[in-house]
Amino acid sequence: MDCRVTLAQTNPTLGNLAANLRDHVERIRAATAAGSQLIVFPELSLTGYFLKDQTVDLALPLGAKELDELATLSKSISIVVGFVERSKDGRIYNSVAFFEDGRVLAVHRKVHLVTYGMFDEQREFAAGEEFRAIESKLGRFGVLICEDAWHVSSGYQHFLNNVDTLLVPSNSPGRGIGGGESDLQSRRTWNTLLESHGRFFQTWVVYANRVGWEDGVVFSGGTRIVDPFGDVACALDGFDAGTLQGRVESRTLERARVMTPLRRDAKPWILAEALKRGLAKDGGA
Numbered sequence: 001m002d003c004r005v006t007l008a009q010t011n012p013t014l015g016n017l018a019a020n021l022r023d024h025v026e027r028i029r030a031a032t033a034a035g036s037q038l039i040v041f042p043e044l045s046l047t048g049y050f051l052k053d054q055t056v057d058l059a060l061p062l063g064a065k066e067l068d069e070l071a072t073l074s075k076s077i078s079i080v081v082g083f084v085e086r087s088k089d090g091r092i093y094n095s096v097a098f099f100e101d102g103r104v105l106a107v108h109r110k111v112h113l114v115t116y117g118m119f120d121e122q123r124e125f126a127a128g129e130e131f132r133a134i135e136s137k138l139g140r141f142g143v144l145i146c147e148d149a150w151h152v153s154s155g156y157q158h159f160l161n162n163v164d165t166l167l168v169p170s171n172s173p174g175r176g177i178g179g180g181e182s183d184l185q186s187r188r189t190w191n192t193l194l195e196s197h198g199r200f201f202q203t204w205v206v207y208a209n210r211v212g213w214e215d216g217v218v219f220s221g222g223t224r225i226v227d228p229f230g231d232v233a234c235a236l237d238g239f240d241a242g243t244l245q246g247r248v249e250s251r252t253l254e255r256a257r258v259m260t261p262l263r264r265d266a267k268p269w270i271l272a273e274a275l276k277r278g279l280a281k282d283g284g285a
Helices: 017-033 053-059 065-073 144-150 151-162 185-201 249-259 268-281
Strands: 003-008 038-040 078-086 090-100 103-109 134-136 139-143 165-170 203-210 209-213 217-220 225-227 230-237 242-248
Touching: 003 144, 003 203, 003 225, 017 038, 017 065, 017 134, 017 242, 065 078, 065 090, 065 103, 078 103, 078 165, 090 139, 103 134, 134 230, 144 151, 144 165, 144 185, 151 185, 165 185, 185 203, 185 217, 185 225, 225 242
Parallel strands: 003 038, 038 078, 139 165, 165 203
Antiparallel strands: 003 242, 078 090, 090 103, 134 139, 203 225, 209 217, 225 230
16 A cells, blocks of 8 residues: 555635646646655545535536546546536535546545534535445545544544545635634644544545635645654645645554554444444434
């Protein structure tokens, strides 16, 4: 699973699919030339975030020409992209596509749609229903789209899926200025979350967040790679668009799992029994 990874910290043009696709193509070609084997873009990287009435018009079915163009580029580098997906039954999803060897290898649909504060994703999107591992030639991956990562059950499912790397594409705004701290509270919270995922799920964590402004909201960047010990391997801490190249390595992963054998000692059947009891008590709700 050793590979070089480029993370794209982008500032997409809201609703301009053509312009954003051009930016993706340029970044993919640059990452390929730099020797990366994988490039990861943020959540909804092809469209921007606060789409509102544009959501339906920008939704792409699998097989759309824009996705086919990215699939062609994936003959040279594996590609992870955020987009608005239109399913065969007409539902609209906040999705991430994993392209490899000229095709869509897998799609993850955001399960935990955030609908509080400034967010209203359930207004536009249907929710995904599962967390499946992605078997790539580069290793075994799990995807958590932004809010998915805030639910411990999501990461734990990928812990049980025995993934090597968690991919976390995000559109996280910057919030919480002051209190004598040198960084935004939202970024400090994300950093704690990502480092905890790396340490306790014993996996590499690849976090790609966007920057820029939409509807008066600033997105906070902070793109980074966290290793299986919970340490930051590399990061972009500014608020500018850019790219970050790092590595994920099997040797570090194996060492973390041997030194602290959480995976070996896990007892998921105890949790399964507790869930059964809880669901029975709640009437299956």
